[in-house]
Amino acid sequence: MHIAVHDSLRGDPLLGEDAQQRFLATRFNNAGQALDAMSLPSSETACPHCRRKLPPSFLEMPHHIISLVGDQSAGKSYFLSVLTKVLPATLFREYGIVFQDSDPTGNAPINDMRKALFGAQSPAQAKLAKTVFEGAMYERLPRQGRMVALPRPFVYTLAAEEKTREKCALIFYDNAGEHFQPGVNIVEQPGAQHVASAAGIIYLFDPFNSPEFRRILRDTKDPQLEKPVVDQQDIILAEMRARIQMIRNLRAGENIQTPVAFVVGKCDVWLHLLNGKPLRDPVRDGKLDIAAIEENSNVVRALMYQLCPAVVANAEALSSNVMFFAASSFGHTPIKIGPGEYVPDPAKLQPSFVEVPLLWILSHVCPALFVDGKMSEPIVAP
Ligand SMILES: Nc1nc2c(ncn2[C@@H]2O[C@H](COP(=O)(O)OP(=O)(O)OP(=O)(O)O)[C@@H](O)[C@H]2O)c(=O)[nH]1
Ligand SMILES: [Mg+2]
Numbered sequence: 001m002h003i004a005v006h007d008s009l010r011g012d013p014l015l016g017e018d019a020q021q022r023f024l025a026t027r028f029n030n031a032g033q034a035l036d037a038m039s040l041p042s043s044e045t046a047c048p049h050c051r052r053k054l055p056p057s058f059l060e061m062p063h064h065i066i067s068l069v070g071d072q073s074a075g076k077s078y079f080l081s082v083l084t085k086v087l088p089a090t091l092f093r094e095y096g097i098v099f100q101d102s103d104p105t106g107n108a109p110i111n112d113m114r115k116a117l118f119g120a121q122s123p124a125q126a127k128l129a130k131t132v133f134e135g136a137m138y139e140r141l142p143r144q145g146r147m148v149a150l151p152r153p154f155v156y157t158l159a160a161e162e163k164t165r166e167k168c169a170l171i172f173y174d175n176a177g178e179h180f181q182p183g184v185n186i187v188e189q190p191g192a193q194h195v196a197s198a199a200g201i202i203y204l205f206d207p208f209n210s211p212e213f214r215r216i217l218r219d220t221k222d223p224q225l226e227k228p229v230v231d232q233q234d235i236i237l238a239e240m241r242a243r244i245q246m247i248r249n250l251r252a253g254e255n256i257q258t259p260v261a262f263v264v265g266k267c268d269v270w271l272h273l274l275n276g277k278p279l280r281d282p283v284r285d286g287k288l289d290i291a292a293i294e295e296n297s298n299v300v301r302a303l304m305y306q307l308c309p310a311v312v313a314n315a316e317a318l319s320s321n322v323m324f325f326a327a328s329s330f331g332h333t334p335i336k337i338g339p340g341e342y343v344p345d346p347a348k349l350q351p352s353f354v355e356v357p358l359l360w361i362l363s364h365v366c367p368a369l370f371v372d373g374k375m376s377e378p379i380v381a382p
Helices: 076-095 108-118 193-197 211-216 233-248 290-307 309-318 356-365
Strands: 010-012 016-020 063-069 097-101 138-143 146-151 154-160 168-172 200-205 260-264 322-326 335-338 341-343
Touching (some): 063 076, 063 193, 076 108, 076 154, 076 356, 200 233, 260 290, 260 309, 290 309, 290 322, 290 356
Parallel strands (some): 063 168
Antiparallel strands (some): 010 016, 138 146
């Protein structure tokens, strides 16, 4: 649908009296722009189902959903904020790809989080609030006859410097962890259904919500060790599989092939468990080193298999394409600034490997964006 421009065309039957009317265009001017009922050219479009304004150029390129899944306090909001900072730099430097805000107004909440984190002068300023279930990161929209809270989409375009290569856009959501827990009625609270349509899923595993990891990490200094443990990360993975199966109407044994990047997060606290053997650098000479990614994945999987085999089993039941990663949004131990408030020291922020899971997903989702399949060509280790 198009969005009316003239001020008198206010009041949409589904969105309420403050919203500009949505309409199916029947008249166009010579420039091909739709005309509203007062003959003003309208350039903004809206979804015909929920009537939300669509980002500019929505119809001109494929849009891929990247679902970030994890229980509450897994580190999703920090991960996403750091990702939108480090990914543009890596994509441009290594691949000549420009990562751009498709919709700066719509992306404002996530840009604000990134600015708070990277512009902070003190640890207190670097604090990101807990994402509230169906709170500020959500908006209420009509869907299938009822008003529901849907997470705000954050949309970015990826375009190569050489205009000949394909463009695409990525959509991220910052859900509250509660949305992935079993017991959520996905008809009345459909805000996490994007996992079923996702081109790639990043599952963020929190070592502090695993009794096994905590036992082995008990001598480390991270203040998160004092928070209560909620041991249900295997259940969340099983719940994701059940929801995808239901929404896509899959048969019991039918495989899901969506690439799943299983990220064992907060690796600043557990990387020493790998016995001093550093992980290999996965981005080398402008190429994504798939052999290094696979090798690192085997190492991280072995640790997970040793400590939490049920989680590995559930991750591998979710999709036939799972890769394991280590990442840390902070690169250092956070500081406690209040009860249950653990924040990074902005002076020490040094994210590690945060963009790698997404680069791996992109090598599956839009290989054409990367020149000569540069992204997916494996480099054989010497
Ligand atoms: N050690 C360490 N802690 C981290 C890291 N990233 C996040 N945290 C901590 O993890 C906690 C939760 O982070 P959030 O990003 O708010 O988690 P979330 O997944 O968005 O949580 P919900 O909004 O409740 O779903 C915070 O106390 C952070 O300090 C990291 O890289 N290392
Ligand atoms: Mg959050």
